[in-house]
Amino acid sequence: MSALTSRDGLRRITVAQGETQVSEETDVILTTVLGSCVAACFYDPIARIGGINHYLLADGTASDDASMERYGVYAMEVLINAMLSMGASRHRLKARIFGGARMRTNFRDIGGSNVDFARGFLRGERIPLVGEDTGGTSARRVEFRPALGLARCRSVVDAMPAPVIRRVPPPTTGDVEFF
Numbered sequence: 001m002s003a004l005t006s007r008d009g010l011r012r013i014t015v016a017q018g019e020t021q022v023s024e025e026t027d028v029i030l031t032t033v034l035g036s037c038v039a040a041c042f043y044d045p046i047a048r049i050g051g052i053n054h055y056l057l058a059d060g061t062a063s064d065d066a067s068m069e070r071y072g073v074y075a076m077e078v079l080i081n082a083m084l085s086m087g088a089s090r091h092r093l094k095a096r097i098f099g100g101a102r103m104r105t106n107f108r109d110i111g112g113s114n115v116d117f118a119r120g121f122l123r124g125e126r127i128p129l130v131g132e133d134t135g136g137t138s139a140r141r142v143e144f145r146p147a148l149g150l151a152r153c154r155s156v157v158d159a160m161p162a163p164v165i166r167r168v169p170p171p172t173t174g175d176v177e178f179f
Contacts, residue, residue: 012143015039015054018069022051022082023146030144033156034099036111038072038118038134039142041096042079042127043149044088050146053079057110058117072117080125095122096131098142098153111135 015021015032023030030052032039043050055075068074084090100115115134122129131151133140139156 015052017054017056018075020051020053020075020078020082021146022049022079022086024049024086026145026147028146030146031142033139033141035101035103035139036099036114038097038099038111038114040076040079040118040122041098041142041144041146041151042083042088042093043095043146044083044092045094045149046092047086047088048147048149049083049086049088050144050149051079051083052142052144052146055114058113072114072121076118076121076125090125090127093127094130094149095127096151097122097129098133098140098151100134101136101138101140103137103139 010027010029011025012029012031013021013023015030017037021030024047030041032052032054034054037054037056039052039054041050041052053075055072056070058072069078080090080093083093097115097118100111100118102109102111112135115132119129133153136155141154141156143152144150
């Protein structure tokens with residue numbers, strides 16, 4: 001876990017695909033960038049412990065633990081267990097979910113499946129979903145202050161420059177002289 005301390009004195013920790021981070025420190029911000037992936041932010045307001053995960057796919061099969069990290073059910077269980085081991089209580093957990101964009105129109109809606117999984121998981125575990133920013137077609141940047149339960153989500157605007165259109169000159173016409 002590498003953290004960058006910014007000018008405001010807060011430590012920012014990046015959470016990559018397939019990762020989970022938990023903290024009770026008030027100067028920590030957990031951050032991630034999402035497309036069709038989903039991040040769940042859990043918070044226990046009494047213990048002041050929170051965490052975030054970042055999963056790629058709702059469900060699937062994998063042959064080893066490293067491959068399991070990309071699936072929602074694994075990511076959710078790892079997050080809950082990490083929080084419980086630090087002193088959080090399962091019945092006090094509150095959740096927010098982010099991401100699940102439809103990044104490609106010609107493919108199946110992986111983002112929608114990821115969001116549906118998260119909502120279903122939370123319902124099944126009786127963890128209240130207190131906020132979400134999901135769907136659409138834009139990537140998102142999420143910042144979560146785990147010890148305070150505060151989350152901020154911003155859409156990432158496509159910064160690709162407009163394509164350059166090159167005009168091919170029309171073929172020249174005229175007389176052709178043969179030798």
